Amino acid sequence: MAINLLMIFIAAVLTQNIAFTYLLGMCPFISLSKSLRTASGMGFAVIFVVTLTALINWPIYNYILVPLHSELIYYIVFIIVIAGTVQLVEMIMEKFFPVLQAAFGIFLPLITVNCTVLAVSLFMVIRSYNYLQTVVFAFGASIGWIIAIVIVAAINEKLALVGDIPRGMKGPGIIMTIAGILSLAFLGFAGMVTV
């Protein structure tokens, strides 16, 4: 059991990295990976929201939708849960944790349209994980995402100092190329675990 959980975690972080293997969460990747600070801020917000929404979505799917034979509408339910959770977290942070709010408050509204969040909940259904596996998978996948965006942002920051990039390649183009090279490197982890 513990081994299985560990395998799921390693797979989610390294071998099946959500950004470099499943190519998810690319919109914030392009817009936020200009500085290390914003990238890590967004990354932490994603870890928090992804894990929280997976924790809420699993019981809703398995204890409400499945017994009622309403699996058909799970897209709608998941997206409402995600939007509602983000809104709620924002309100709670504003009231009780103003320091946290100042640190990554601006990223929260953007998370609703970050496909990583919805994708983790969909993978949880497709792979029929149990509750514990879901928690580990959601946490691992979001750790994998923050690793990816932080590496890309760090390279991008250094590149701005030395680079003489062709005009059309500036911005999104070069970020995609960096991500491509990193994704090649992440292929090297492929043999580590099989899930």
Next chain:
Amino acid sequence: MVTFTEIKKTKSYQTVLDGIWRDHPISSMVLGICSALAVSNTVANAIAMGAGVTFVLLATSLLISGLRNIIPRRVRMITYMIVIASFVIVVDRVLKAYFPEISESIGPYVGLIITNCIIMGRAEAFYSQNNVLHSVLDSVANGFSYTYTLVAIAIVREILGFGTLLGFQVMPDSFPKWVVISMAPGAFFVVSLFIWITRTLAKVESD
């Protein structure tokens, strides 16, 4: 008699032109990149995804521009999401029923049409402020340019990665398959090349 120069000045013409070329969703605004990367490994997947997104755009634009004066401003985002999610379910069901292999291979990416920023972006920026005719034209133009981009990327990736086109073999047997092009890194490289070429041609100034 309406001449072409007169047509050029109408709002409908401008809307279509903006959608297809000037505000091209993928290359100039860099929206909807996730699905463009993930499902462009074969042409069949790209066509299915493009058709799905176009359908959702069309249906959403009809409904939202029709109801734009009734939807309260405060809850508009969640309304858009519910509308989009409902149409995505339709796409998902149709794919599962008629094209099970494609549905199998694109898997969760159909569901992720919901978070495709093109649809949300167009709903917020255009459909909530314009009448039904212009919204429908805009959605068709955006859906079309999204589809042709996806198909163009997929043609390159399928030929190099599998040596086939729509499942038919087009390269000789001696052609060494560039397997990596059909995997994730290849997606990044081909899309970045595509962005480079179109941005250079369109002379987009990057921030």
